Amino acid sequence: MATSEELHKRRVEAVARGVGSTIPAYVDRAGGGTITDVDGREWIDFAAGIAVTNVGNSAPRVVEAVRAQVERFTHTCFMVAPYESYVAVCEQLNALTPGGFEKRSALFNSGAEAVENAVKIARHATGRPAVVVFDHAYHGRTNLTMALTAKNMPYKHRFGPFAGEVYRVPMSYPLRDGGLDGATAAARSIEMIEKQVGAENVAALLIEPIQGEGGFVVPAQGFLPALREWATAAGVVFVADEIQTGFCRTGDWFACEHEGVQPDLITLAKGIAGGLPLAAVTGRADLMDAVHVGGLGGTYGGNPIACAAALASMETMRELDLAAAARRIGAVMGERLRVIAAGDPRVAEVRGRGAMLAMEIVVPGTLTPDPAATAAISAACHAAGLLTLTCGTYGNVLRFLPPLVISDDELGRGLDILAAAFG
Structure with a gap:
Protein backbone atom coordinates (compact mmCIF):
# COMPACT_ATOMS: atom_id res chain seq x y z
CA MET A 1 0.00 0.00 0.00
CA ALA A 2 1.29 3.47 -0.87
CA THR A 3 2.27 5.80 1.97
CA SER A 4 0.58 9.14 2.63
CA GLU A 5 3.68 10.89 1.31
CA GLU A 6 3.58 8.87 -1.92
CA LEU A 7 -0.15 9.47 -2.32
CA HIS A 8 0.32 13.17 -1.79
CA LYS A 9 2.86 13.33 -4.61
CA ARG A 10 0.35 11.61 -6.89
CA ARG A 11 -2.38 13.97 -5.73
CA VAL A 12 -0.38 17.07 -6.64
CA GLU A 13 -0.09 15.76 -10.21
CA ALA A 14 -3.69 14.58 -10.52
CA VAL A 15 -6.07 16.59 -8.32
CA ALA A 16 -7.03 20.22 -8.88
CA ARG A 17 -5.29 22.57 -6.45
CA GLY A 18 -8.59 24.17 -5.48
CA VAL A 19 -9.67 21.01 -3.64
CA GLY A 20 -8.25 21.29 -0.12
CA SER A 21 -7.86 18.81 2.76
CA THR A 22 -7.61 19.30 6.51
CA ILE A 23 -4.87 16.78 7.31
CA PRO A 24 -1.93 15.64 5.12
CA ALA A 25 -2.76 11.95 5.53
CA TYR A 26 -4.69 9.43 3.45
CA VAL A 27 -7.33 7.27 5.09
CA ASP A 28 -7.16 3.48 5.07
CA ARG A 29 -10.08 2.69 7.38
CA ALA A 30 -12.41 4.32 9.87
CA GLY A 31 -14.97 3.25 12.43
CA GLY A 32 -16.53 4.31 15.70
CA GLY A 33 -14.72 7.47 16.70
CA THR A 34 -11.40 6.95 14.93
CA ILE A 35 -9.74 7.25 11.52
CA THR A 36 -6.58 5.31 10.58
CA ASP A 37 -4.33 6.35 7.71
CA VAL A 38 -2.35 4.22 5.27
CA ASP A 39 0.75 4.57 7.49
CA GLY A 40 -1.09 3.16 10.51
CA ARG A 41 -1.49 6.49 12.33
CA GLU A 42 -4.75 6.96 14.18
CA TRP A 43 -6.81 10.10 14.67
CA ILE A 44 -9.68 10.51 17.08
CA ASP A 45 -12.44 11.91 14.92
CA PHE A 46 -14.09 15.17 16.03
CA ALA A 47 -15.22 15.93 12.46
CA ALA A 48 -17.42 13.01 11.32
CA GLY A 49 -16.86 14.00 7.70
CA ILE A 50 -18.46 17.38 8.55
CA ALA A 51 -21.44 15.93 10.42
CA VAL A 52 -22.02 13.11 7.93
CA THR A 53 -21.06 9.90 9.73
CA ASN A 54 -23.40 10.40 12.67
CA VAL A 55 -23.89 6.63 12.88
CA GLY A 56 -20.12 6.10 12.51
CA ASN A 57 -18.08 4.94 9.56
CA SER A 58 -18.93 1.48 8.22
CA ALA A 59 -21.91 1.13 10.55
CA PRO A 60 -22.93 -2.56 10.46
CA ARG A 61 -26.53 -2.02 9.33
CA ASP A 321 -31.12 6.38 20.44
CA LEU A 322 -28.46 8.62 18.94
CA ALA A 323 -30.38 11.76 19.89
CA ALA A 324 -29.79 10.80 23.53
CA ALA A 325 -26.18 9.95 22.67
CA ALA A 326 -25.73 13.46 21.25
CA ARG A 327 -27.06 14.97 24.46
CA ARG A 328 -24.66 12.83 26.52
CA ILE A 329 -21.71 13.80 24.31
CA GLY A 330 -22.74 17.44 24.61
CA ALA A 331 -22.85 17.27 28.39
CA VAL A 332 -19.41 15.66 28.68
CA MET A 333 -17.76 17.78 26.00
CA GLY A 334 -19.43 21.01 27.07
CA GLU A 335 -18.15 20.66 30.62
CA ARG A 336 -14.57 20.09 29.45
CA LEU A 337 -14.72 22.97 26.96
CA ARG A 338 -15.95 25.33 29.65
CA VAL A 339 -13.07 24.30 31.92
CA ILE A 340 -10.61 25.06 29.11
CA ALA A 341 -12.34 28.38 28.44
CA ALA A 342 -12.20 29.38 32.10
CA GLY A 343 -8.42 29.09 32.02
CA ASP A 344 -7.76 30.71 28.65
CA PRO A 345 -8.76 34.32 27.89
CA ARG A 346 -8.59 33.61 24.15
CA VAL A 347 -11.91 31.72 24.37
CA ALA A 348 -14.71 34.27 24.03
CA GLU A 349 -17.50 31.71 24.08
CA VAL A 350 -18.33 28.03 24.20
CA ARG A 351 -21.57 27.37 22.36
CA GLY A 352 -23.62 24.80 20.53
CA ARG A 353 -26.09 22.08 21.30
CA GLY A 354 -25.77 18.32 21.64
CA ALA A 355 -22.76 16.99 19.72
CA MET A 356 -22.42 20.22 17.72
CA LEU A 357 -20.18 22.43 19.84
CA ALA A 358 -17.72 25.23 19.22
CA MET A 359 -15.24 27.63 20.82
CA GLU A 360 -14.80 31.14 19.44
CA ILE A 361 -11.19 32.36 19.69
CA VAL A 362 -10.36 36.06 20.05
CA VAL A 363 -7.55 38.39 21.06
CA PRO A 364 -7.72 38.35 24.90
CA GLY A 365 -9.74 41.16 26.39
CA THR A 366 -11.50 41.95 23.10
CA LEU A 367 -13.92 40.45 20.60
CA THR A 368 -11.35 40.78 17.83
CA PRO A 369 -11.24 37.44 15.98
CA ASP A 370 -7.93 35.56 16.11
CA PRO A 371 -7.89 33.15 13.15
CA ALA A 372 -4.13 32.57 13.49
CA ALA A 373 -4.48 31.29 17.06
CA THR A 374 -7.45 29.18 15.99
CA ALA A 375 -5.46 27.57 13.18
CA ALA A 376 -2.49 26.96 15.50
CA ILE A 377 -4.65 25.21 18.11
CA SER A 378 -6.28 23.04 15.44
CA ALA A 379 -2.87 22.18 13.94
CA ALA A 380 -1.60 21.16 17.39
CA CYS A 381 -4.61 18.85 17.71
CA HIS A 382 -3.85 17.27 14.33
CA ALA A 383 -0.21 16.71 15.25
CA ALA A 384 -1.28 14.95 18.45
CA GLY A 385 -3.86 12.70 16.76
CA LEU A 386 -7.14 14.60 17.03
CA LEU A 387 -9.03 15.59 13.88
CA THR A 388 -10.67 18.99 14.41
CA LEU A 389 -12.17 21.57 12.08
CA THR A 390 -12.34 25.35 12.04
CA CYS A 391 -15.10 27.58 10.71
CA GLY A 392 -16.72 30.98 11.12
CA THR A 393 -17.00 34.11 9.02
CA TYR A 394 -13.77 35.30 10.63
CA GLY A 395 -12.05 31.88 10.62
CA ASN A 396 -11.78 31.95 14.41
CA VAL A 397 -14.07 29.15 15.53
CA LEU A 398 -13.04 25.64 16.53
CA ARG A 399 -15.93 23.27 15.84
CA PHE A 400 -16.48 19.77 17.14
CA LEU A 401 -18.66 17.15 15.45
CA PRO A 402 -17.77 13.69 16.80
CA PRO A 403 -19.64 10.67 15.47
CA LEU A 404 -22.60 9.98 17.73
CA VAL A 405 -21.29 6.45 18.34
CA ILE A 406 -17.92 7.63 19.70
CA SER A 407 -16.91 5.73 22.84
CA ASP A 408 -16.43 7.40 26.21
CA ASP A 409 -12.74 6.50 26.05
CA GLU A 410 -12.27 8.02 22.59
CA LEU A 411 -14.17 11.14 23.59
CA GLY A 412 -12.10 11.55 26.75
CA ARG A 413 -8.79 11.03 24.94
CA GLY A 414 -9.79 13.55 22.30
CA LEU A 415 -10.69 16.14 24.91
CA ASP A 416 -7.34 15.55 26.66
CA ILE A 417 -5.55 16.27 23.37
CA LEU A 418 -7.64 19.40 22.88
CA ALA A 419 -6.85 20.66 26.38
CA ALA A 420 -3.13 20.10 25.79
CA ALA A 421 -3.33 22.00 22.48
CA PHE A 422 -4.45 25.08 24.40
CA GLY A 423 -1.25 24.76 26.41
Whole structure:
Protein backbone atom coordinates (compact mmCIF):
# COMPACT_ATOMS: atom_id res chain seq x y z
CA MET A 1 0.00 0.00 0.00
CA ALA A 2 1.29 3.47 -0.87
CA THR A 3 2.27 5.80 1.97
CA SER A 4 0.58 9.14 2.63
CA GLU A 5 3.68 10.89 1.31
CA GLU A 6 3.58 8.87 -1.92
CA LEU A 7 -0.15 9.47 -2.32
CA HIS A 8 0.32 13.17 -1.79
CA LYS A 9 2.86 13.33 -4.61
CA ARG A 10 0.35 11.61 -6.89
CA ARG A 11 -2.38 13.97 -5.73
CA VAL A 12 -0.38 17.07 -6.64
CA GLU A 13 -0.09 15.76 -10.21
CA ALA A 14 -3.69 14.58 -10.52
CA VAL A 15 -6.07 16.59 -8.32
CA ALA A 16 -7.03 20.22 -8.88
CA ARG A 17 -5.29 22.57 -6.45
CA GLY A 18 -8.59 24.17 -5.48
CA VAL A 19 -9.67 21.01 -3.64
CA GLY A 20 -8.25 21.29 -0.12
CA SER A 21 -7.86 18.81 2.76
CA THR A 22 -7.61 19.30 6.51
CA ILE A 23 -4.87 16.78 7.31
CA PRO A 24 -1.93 15.64 5.12
CA ALA A 25 -2.76 11.95 5.53
CA TYR A 26 -4.69 9.43 3.45
CA VAL A 27 -7.33 7.27 5.09
CA ASP A 28 -7.16 3.48 5.07
CA ARG A 29 -10.08 2.69 7.38
CA ALA A 30 -12.41 4.32 9.87
CA GLY A 31 -14.97 3.25 12.43
CA GLY A 32 -16.53 4.31 15.70
CA GLY A 33 -14.72 7.47 16.70
CA THR A 34 -11.40 6.95 14.93
CA ILE A 35 -9.74 7.25 11.52
CA THR A 36 -6.58 5.31 10.58
CA ASP A 37 -4.33 6.35 7.71
CA VAL A 38 -2.35 4.22 5.27
CA ASP A 39 0.75 4.57 7.49
CA GLY A 40 -1.09 3.16 10.51
CA ARG A 41 -1.49 6.49 12.33
CA GLU A 42 -4.75 6.96 14.18
CA TRP A 43 -6.81 10.10 14.67
CA ILE A 44 -9.68 10.51 17.08
CA ASP A 45 -12.44 11.91 14.92
CA PHE A 46 -14.09 15.17 16.03
CA ALA A 47 -15.22 15.93 12.46
CA ALA A 48 -17.42 13.01 11.32
CA GLY A 49 -16.86 14.00 7.70
CA ILE A 50 -18.46 17.38 8.55
CA ALA A 51 -21.44 15.93 10.42
CA VAL A 52 -22.02 13.11 7.93
CA THR A 53 -21.06 9.90 9.73
CA ASN A 54 -23.40 10.40 12.67
CA VAL A 55 -23.89 6.63 12.88
CA GLY A 56 -20.12 6.10 12.51
CA ASN A 57 -18.08 4.94 9.56
CA SER A 58 -18.93 1.48 8.22
CA ALA A 59 -21.91 1.13 10.55
CA PRO A 60 -22.93 -2.56 10.46
CA ARG A 61 -26.53 -2.02 9.33
CA VAL A 62 -25.40 0.39 6.63
CA VAL A 63 -22.73 -1.98 5.33
CA GLU A 64 -25.20 -4.86 5.22
CA ALA A 65 -27.89 -2.82 3.47
CA VAL A 66 -25.49 -1.40 0.88
CA ARG A 67 -24.00 -4.79 0.10
CA ALA A 68 -27.46 -6.32 -0.39
CA GLN A 69 -28.60 -3.46 -2.64
CA VAL A 70 -25.46 -3.56 -4.82
CA GLU A 71 -26.12 -7.22 -5.50
CA ARG A 72 -29.69 -6.45 -6.67
CA PHE A 73 -29.17 -3.31 -8.77
CA THR A 74 -27.12 -0.12 -8.54
CA HIS A 75 -29.17 2.33 -10.59
CA THR A 76 -32.24 2.68 -12.75
CA CYS A 77 -33.03 6.40 -12.19
CA PHE A 78 -36.20 6.83 -10.17
CA MET A 79 -37.62 9.06 -12.91
CA VAL A 80 -37.29 6.16 -15.37
CA ALA A 81 -37.96 2.99 -13.38
CA PRO A 82 -38.90 3.65 -9.73
CA TYR A 83 -38.20 1.41 -6.73
CA GLU A 84 -39.48 0.93 -3.19
CA SER A 85 -36.51 2.27 -1.20
CA TYR A 86 -36.96 5.81 -2.57
CA VAL A 87 -40.60 5.74 -1.48
CA ALA A 88 -39.64 4.29 1.92
CA VAL A 89 -37.09 7.04 2.58
CA CYS A 90 -39.68 9.68 1.73
CA GLU A 91 -42.24 8.02 4.02
CA GLN A 92 -39.78 8.07 6.90
CA LEU A 93 -38.77 11.69 6.33
CA ASN A 94 -42.41 12.75 6.18
CA ALA A 95 -42.99 11.06 9.53
CA LEU A 96 -39.77 12.15 11.26
CA THR A 97 -39.55 15.85 10.39
CA PRO A 98 -41.31 18.49 12.51
CA GLY A 99 -44.93 19.33 11.71
CA GLY A 100 -48.15 17.36 12.04
CA PHE A 101 -49.38 18.42 8.60
CA GLU A 102 -49.42 16.26 5.46
CA LYS A 103 -46.00 16.18 3.82
CA ARG A 104 -44.19 15.10 0.68
CA SER A 105 -40.47 14.59 0.00
CA ALA A 106 -38.14 14.61 -3.00
CA LEU A 107 -34.61 13.18 -3.00
CA PHE A 108 -31.42 14.65 -4.42
CA ASN A 109 -27.64 14.19 -4.15
CA SER A 110 -26.20 17.00 -2.05
CA GLY A 111 -27.12 19.70 0.40
CA ALA A 112 -26.68 22.41 -2.22
CA GLU A 113 -29.10 20.59 -4.52
CA ALA A 114 -31.62 20.34 -1.71
CA VAL A 115 -31.38 24.09 -1.04
CA GLU A 116 -31.69 24.95 -4.75
CA ASN A 117 -34.78 22.78 -5.04
CA ALA A 118 -36.35 24.27 -1.91
CA VAL A 119 -35.96 27.71 -3.50
CA LYS A 120 -37.46 26.41 -6.76
CA ILE A 121 -40.43 24.96 -4.90
CA ALA A 122 -41.01 28.13 -2.86
CA ARG A 123 -40.82 30.39 -5.91
CA HIS A 124 -43.10 28.15 -7.95
CA ALA A 125 -45.68 27.80 -5.19
CA THR A 126 -45.81 31.49 -4.25
CA GLY A 127 -45.13 33.15 -7.60
CA ARG A 128 -42.71 35.46 -5.81
CA PRO A 129 -39.01 35.99 -6.66
CA ALA A 130 -37.11 37.05 -3.53
CA VAL A 131 -35.22 34.82 -1.11
CA VAL A 132 -34.10 36.13 2.29
CA VAL A 133 -31.03 34.70 4.00
CA PHE A 134 -28.89 35.71 6.97
CA ASP A 135 -25.47 37.06 7.85
CA HIS A 136 -22.89 34.27 8.37
CA ALA A 137 -25.06 31.77 6.46
CA TYR A 138 -23.66 28.87 4.46
CA HIS A 139 -25.88 27.04 1.99
CA GLY A 140 -23.56 25.54 -0.63
CA ARG A 141 -21.14 26.02 -3.53
CA THR A 142 -23.36 26.11 -6.63
CA ASN A 143 -24.09 29.46 -8.26
CA LEU A 144 -27.40 30.01 -6.47
CA THR A 145 -26.17 28.66 -3.13
CA MET A 146 -23.02 30.79 -3.32
CA ALA A 147 -25.35 33.78 -3.60
CA LEU A 148 -27.16 32.51 -0.52
CA THR A 149 -23.88 31.97 1.35
CA ALA A 150 -22.39 34.94 3.21
CA LYS A 151 -18.67 34.25 3.36
CA ASN A 152 -16.51 35.31 0.44
CA MET A 153 -13.28 33.36 0.95
CA PRO A 154 -12.99 30.56 0.01
CA TYR A 155 -16.55 29.98 -1.13
CA LYS A 156 -17.39 32.93 -3.42
CA HIS A 157 -14.16 34.70 -4.31
CA ARG A 158 -14.04 35.49 -8.06
CA PHE A 159 -16.80 32.99 -8.88
CA GLY A 160 -19.49 35.58 -9.65
CA PRO A 161 -21.70 37.02 -10.93
CA PHE A 162 -24.23 35.28 -8.72
CA ALA A 163 -27.95 34.63 -8.92
CA GLY A 164 -30.20 37.60 -8.21
CA GLU A 165 -33.15 38.32 -5.93
CA VAL A 166 -31.22 37.21 -2.83
CA TYR A 167 -31.36 39.51 0.20
CA ARG A 168 -29.37 39.26 3.42
CA VAL A 169 -30.45 40.39 6.90
CA PRO A 170 -28.82 40.24 10.35
CA MET A 171 -28.59 36.96 12.24
CA SER A 172 -29.09 36.65 15.96
CA TYR A 173 -25.47 36.26 17.13
CA PRO A 174 -25.58 36.89 20.90
CA LEU A 175 -21.81 37.20 21.33
CA ARG A 176 -21.56 39.88 18.63
CA ASP A 177 -24.90 41.70 18.63
CA GLY A 178 -24.76 42.95 22.21
CA GLY A 179 -26.78 40.03 23.50
CA LEU A 180 -30.04 41.04 21.84
CA ASP A 181 -32.90 38.81 22.92
CA GLY A 182 -34.48 36.67 20.25
CA ALA A 183 -37.62 38.74 19.76
CA THR A 184 -35.67 41.99 19.37
CA ALA A 185 -33.17 40.44 16.97
CA ALA A 186 -36.03 39.02 14.90
CA ALA A 187 -37.81 42.37 14.81
CA ARG A 188 -34.62 43.99 13.48
CA SER A 189 -34.41 41.45 10.65
CA ILE A 190 -38.12 41.63 9.85
CA GLU A 191 -38.01 45.42 9.61
CA MET A 192 -35.18 45.18 7.07
CA ILE A 193 -37.14 42.66 5.01
CA GLU A 194 -40.28 44.77 4.99
CA LYS A 195 -38.49 48.05 4.26
CA GLN A 196 -35.86 46.85 1.76
CA VAL A 197 -37.53 43.90 0.02
CA GLY A 198 -41.24 44.01 0.75
CA ALA A 199 -42.90 41.00 2.34
CA GLU A 200 -45.17 40.59 -0.69
CA ASN A 201 -42.10 39.92 -2.85
CA VAL A 202 -40.55 37.24 -0.65
CA ALA A 203 -40.93 33.62 -1.70
CA ALA A 204 -38.78 32.08 1.03
CA LEU A 205 -36.98 32.87 4.24
CA LEU A 206 -34.09 30.41 4.49
CA ILE A 207 -32.23 29.85 7.76
CA GLU A 208 -30.00 27.34 9.52
CA PRO A 209 -31.46 26.75 13.02
CA ILE A 210 -27.84 26.65 14.21
CA GLN A 211 -25.42 28.02 11.66
CA GLY A 212 -22.71 25.64 10.48
CA GLU A 213 -19.82 27.06 8.45
CA GLY A 214 -20.72 30.52 9.76
CA GLY A 215 -19.44 29.58 13.21
CA PHE A 216 -21.96 27.31 14.95
CA VAL A 217 -23.93 30.42 15.81
CA VAL A 218 -26.87 29.59 18.09
CA PRO A 219 -29.57 32.27 17.81
CA ALA A 220 -31.09 33.68 20.97
CA GLN A 221 -34.15 31.90 22.31
CA GLY A 222 -37.25 33.15 20.54
CA PHE A 223 -35.53 34.28 17.31
CA LEU A 224 -36.66 31.32 15.20
CA PRO A 225 -40.26 31.24 16.49
CA ALA A 226 -40.65 34.97 15.82
CA LEU A 227 -39.42 34.56 12.24
CA ARG A 228 -41.70 31.56 11.78
CA GLU A 229 -44.71 33.57 13.01
CA TRP A 230 -43.91 36.47 10.68
CA ALA A 231 -43.41 34.17 7.68
CA THR A 232 -46.78 32.53 8.25
CA ALA A 233 -48.55 35.88 8.46
CA ALA A 234 -46.77 37.19 5.36
CA GLY A 235 -47.33 34.11 3.20
CA VAL A 236 -43.58 33.48 3.05
CA VAL A 237 -42.27 29.92 2.88
CA PHE A 238 -40.15 29.26 6.00
CA VAL A 239 -37.28 26.96 4.98
CA ALA A 240 -35.08 25.35 7.65
CA ASP A 241 -31.67 24.30 6.36
CA GLU A 242 -30.98 21.31 8.61
CA ILE A 243 -28.25 19.87 6.42
CA GLN A 244 -25.64 20.03 9.20
CA THR A 245 -27.94 20.03 12.24
CA GLY A 246 -30.21 17.15 11.25
CA PHE A 247 -30.38 13.50 12.19
CA CYS A 248 -29.81 13.60 15.95
CA ARG A 249 -26.75 15.87 15.81
CA THR A 250 -28.08 18.52 18.22
CA GLY A 251 -29.81 16.14 20.65
CA ASP A 252 -33.11 16.12 18.78
CA TRP A 253 -33.78 14.52 15.44
CA PHE A 254 -33.87 18.05 14.04
CA ALA A 255 -32.69 21.31 15.59
CA CYS A 256 -36.02 23.07 14.92
CA GLU A 257 -37.63 20.82 17.49
CA HIS A 258 -35.77 22.57 20.32
CA GLU A 259 -38.21 25.51 20.16
CA GLY A 260 -41.11 23.70 18.54
CA VAL A 261 -40.63 25.38 15.16
CA GLN A 262 -42.38 23.65 12.27
CA PRO A 263 -40.85 24.72 8.95
CA ASP A 264 -42.82 24.73 5.73
CA LEU A 265 -39.86 23.08 3.99
CA ILE A 266 -36.77 21.45 5.48
CA THR A 267 -33.56 20.67 3.59
CA LEU A 268 -31.62 17.57 4.59
CA ALA A 269 -28.37 15.83 3.64
CA LYS A 270 -25.09 14.98 5.45
CA GLY A 271 -26.13 12.64 8.31
CA ILE A 272 -29.00 11.05 6.40
CA ALA A 273 -27.20 8.07 4.82
CA GLY A 274 -24.13 7.06 6.80
CA GLY A 275 -21.68 8.61 4.35
CA LEU A 276 -23.38 7.97 1.02
CA PRO A 277 -24.53 10.96 -1.05
CA LEU A 278 -28.20 11.65 -0.47
CA ALA A 279 -30.23 14.78 0.18
CA ALA A 280 -33.89 15.69 0.48
CA VAL A 281 -36.47 18.42 0.61
CA THR A 282 -39.40 17.56 2.86
CA GLY A 283 -42.35 19.82 3.49
CA ARG A 284 -45.97 20.75 3.29
CA ALA A 285 -47.82 18.68 0.70
CA ASP A 286 -49.48 21.71 -0.88
CA LEU A 287 -46.10 23.34 -1.53
CA MET A 288 -44.27 20.21 -2.66
CA ASP A 289 -47.12 19.16 -4.96
CA ALA A 290 -47.41 22.64 -6.51
CA VAL A 291 -44.57 21.89 -8.91
CA HIS A 292 -45.52 20.37 -12.27
CA VAL A 293 -44.58 16.77 -13.06
CA GLY A 294 -40.98 16.64 -14.26
CA GLY A 295 -40.08 19.91 -12.53
CA LEU A 296 -38.13 18.13 -9.79
CA GLY A 297 -35.58 15.35 -10.09
CA GLY A 298 -32.12 14.47 -11.32
CA THR A 299 -30.36 11.44 -12.75
CA TYR A 300 -28.83 10.22 -9.50
CA GLY A 301 -31.26 11.72 -6.98
CA GLY A 302 -32.42 9.03 -4.57
CA ASN A 303 -29.96 6.45 -5.89
CA PRO A 304 -31.02 3.00 -4.60
CA ILE A 305 -27.72 2.34 -2.82
CA ALA A 306 -27.93 5.67 -0.99
CA CYS A 307 -31.58 5.01 -0.13
CA ALA A 308 -30.69 1.61 1.34
CA ALA A 309 -27.97 3.29 3.41
CA ALA A 310 -30.40 5.96 4.60
CA LEU A 311 -32.99 3.44 5.74
CA ALA A 312 -30.29 1.53 7.63
CA SER A 313 -28.90 4.75 9.12
CA MET A 314 -32.27 5.91 10.40
CA GLU A 315 -32.92 2.48 11.90
CA THR A 316 -29.52 2.66 13.63
CA MET A 317 -30.37 6.12 15.00
CA ARG A 318 -33.59 4.78 16.47
CA GLU A 319 -32.09 1.54 17.78
CA LEU A 320 -29.13 3.25 19.49
CA ASP A 321 -31.12 6.38 20.44
CA LEU A 322 -28.46 8.62 18.94
CA ALA A 323 -30.38 11.76 19.89
CA ALA A 324 -29.79 10.80 23.53
CA ALA A 325 -26.18 9.95 22.67
CA ALA A 326 -25.73 13.46 21.25
CA ARG A 327 -27.06 14.97 24.46
CA ARG A 328 -24.66 12.83 26.52
CA ILE A 329 -21.71 13.80 24.31
CA GLY A 330 -22.74 17.44 24.61
CA ALA A 331 -22.85 17.27 28.39
CA VAL A 332 -19.41 15.66 28.68
CA MET A 333 -17.76 17.78 26.00
CA GLY A 334 -19.43 21.01 27.07
CA GLU A 335 -18.15 20.66 30.62
CA ARG A 336 -14.57 20.09 29.45
CA LEU A 337 -14.72 22.97 26.96
CA ARG A 338 -15.95 25.33 29.65
CA VAL A 339 -13.07 24.30 31.92
CA ILE A 340 -10.61 25.06 29.11
CA ALA A 341 -12.34 28.38 28.44
CA ALA A 342 -12.20 29.38 32.10
CA GLY A 343 -8.42 29.09 32.02
CA ASP A 344 -7.76 30.71 28.65
CA PRO A 345 -8.76 34.32 27.89
CA ARG A 346 -8.59 33.61 24.15
CA VAL A 347 -11.91 31.72 24.37
CA ALA A 348 -14.71 34.27 24.03
CA GLU A 349 -17.50 31.71 24.08
CA VAL A 350 -18.33 28.03 24.20
CA ARG A 351 -21.57 27.37 22.36
CA GLY A 352 -23.62 24.80 20.53
CA ARG A 353 -26.09 22.08 21.30
CA GLY A 354 -25.77 18.32 21.64
CA ALA A 355 -22.76 16.99 19.72
CA MET A 356 -22.42 20.22 17.72
CA LEU A 357 -20.18 22.43 19.84
CA ALA A 358 -17.72 25.23 19.22
CA MET A 359 -15.24 27.63 20.82
CA GLU A 360 -14.80 31.14 19.44
CA ILE A 361 -11.19 32.36 19.69
CA VAL A 362 -10.36 36.06 20.05
CA VAL A 363 -7.55 38.39 21.06
CA PRO A 364 -7.72 38.35 24.90
CA GLY A 365 -9.74 41.16 26.39
CA THR A 366 -11.50 41.95 23.10
CA LEU A 367 -13.92 40.45 20.60
CA THR A 368 -11.35 40.78 17.83
CA PRO A 369 -11.24 37.44 15.98
CA ASP A 370 -7.93 35.56 16.11
CA PRO A 371 -7.89 33.15 13.15
CA ALA A 372 -4.13 32.57 13.49
CA ALA A 373 -4.48 31.29 17.06
CA THR A 374 -7.45 29.18 15.99
CA ALA A 375 -5.46 27.57 13.18
CA ALA A 376 -2.49 26.96 15.50
CA ILE A 377 -4.65 25.21 18.11
CA SER A 378 -6.28 23.04 15.44
CA ALA A 379 -2.87 22.18 13.94
CA ALA A 380 -1.60 21.16 17.39
CA CYS A 381 -4.61 18.85 17.71
CA HIS A 382 -3.85 17.27 14.33
CA ALA A 383 -0.21 16.71 15.25
CA ALA A 384 -1.28 14.95 18.45
CA GLY A 385 -3.86 12.70 16.76
CA LEU A 386 -7.14 14.60 17.03
CA LEU A 387 -9.03 15.59 13.88
CA THR A 388 -10.67 18.99 14.41
CA LEU A 389 -12.17 21.57 12.08
CA THR A 390 -12.34 25.35 12.04
CA CYS A 391 -15.10 27.58 10.71
CA GLY A 392 -16.72 30.98 11.12
CA THR A 393 -17.00 34.11 9.02
CA TYR A 394 -13.77 35.30 10.63
CA GLY A 395 -12.05 31.88 10.62
CA ASN A 396 -11.78 31.95 14.41
CA VAL A 397 -14.07 29.15 15.53
CA LEU A 398 -13.04 25.64 16.53
CA ARG A 399 -15.93 23.27 15.84
CA PHE A 400 -16.48 19.77 17.14
CA LEU A 401 -18.66 17.15 15.45
CA PRO A 402 -17.77 13.69 16.80
CA PRO A 403 -19.64 10.67 15.47
CA LEU A 404 -22.60 9.98 17.73
CA VAL A 405 -21.29 6.45 18.34
CA ILE A 406 -17.92 7.63 19.70
CA SER A 407 -16.91 5.73 22.84
CA ASP A 408 -16.43 7.40 26.21
CA ASP A 409 -12.74 6.50 26.05
CA GLU A 410 -12.27 8.02 22.59
CA LEU A 411 -14.17 11.14 23.59
CA GLY A 412 -12.10 11.55 26.75
CA ARG A 413 -8.79 11.03 24.94
CA GLY A 414 -9.79 13.55 22.30
CA LEU A 415 -10.69 16.14 24.91
CA ASP A 416 -7.34 15.55 26.66
CA ILE A 417 -5.55 16.27 23.37
CA LEU A 418 -7.64 19.40 22.88
CA ALA A 419 -6.85 20.66 26.38
CA ALA A 420 -3.13 20.10 25.79
CA ALA A 421 -3.33 22.00 22.48
CA PHE A 422 -4.45 25.08 24.40
CA GLY A 423 -1.25 24.76 26.41
